[in-house]
Amino acid sequence: MSISLGGMFSSWVVFACCHLLGIQLHLHQPQRFLFVEVGGTAEIHCSSSKDLDGAAKLHWYLRKAGEAPTHIKSCKDQNESRFACKHQSCSTTLEIRGIQRNDCGICYCADARSSSLIFGIRTTVIVGDSFTNSSSMLLLGPVAEENGVTEPAHLACVIQGVSHxxxxxxxxxxxxxxQGMLDSLEASDGSLTLIHGISIPWTSWASGAAITCQITFNSSGSSITRHITYSAHEWFCASP
Structure with a gap:
């Protein structure tokens, strides 16, 4: 029987590196959006690429529109409250019971086992109906003179007069x-203007293909859709 010393050495190096460096932890939140009725229970899921060791070092943060993220739950804390963690070996679920409109926001799970926090992607929680009588939507795109063919095209979906x-x-x-980036502005009457921006290759924009933005206000599926196409002369060209 022959033994390859080179193969043994390579296997030992891989084994040693895995133990010295460890496998990097990744957190995944499968729900991009979650609609919940007022007074109901929100269940926000977070899974991990590694065992979470009982979720003792797992935390949840909530970022409301126009505010910095705030810590809302440590899964190590088992005290009864509106917030509770349900844990399995490689996943955890945050329950928010009796959810209210002011619980609307973007939820992040985070692991604190290292010197810095490792965050999940995000789950946007929408409570009740965000539509109001003044809700409207505008879709904006750049014109040819404002960009070069090698630069990305920046588009924005502007939603006005929503409650959340x-x-x-x-x-x-x-x-x-x-995915896009979201900014928000609050008016004096408390309503919000949301600006959701994306960047795409200029060639995709200048091809003339219709680009669609759809917004949904509540769990019943009430929505508004706008389409926009490239124009060399207009600032925007949006149609219902």
């Missing part, structure tokens, strides 16, 4: 669904 966050879905032909 909404679900935003972009459809770009031959491109992956866009």
């Amino acid at each position: 966050l909404v679900q935003v879905f972009w459809c770009i032909p031959r491109e992956e669904p866009a």
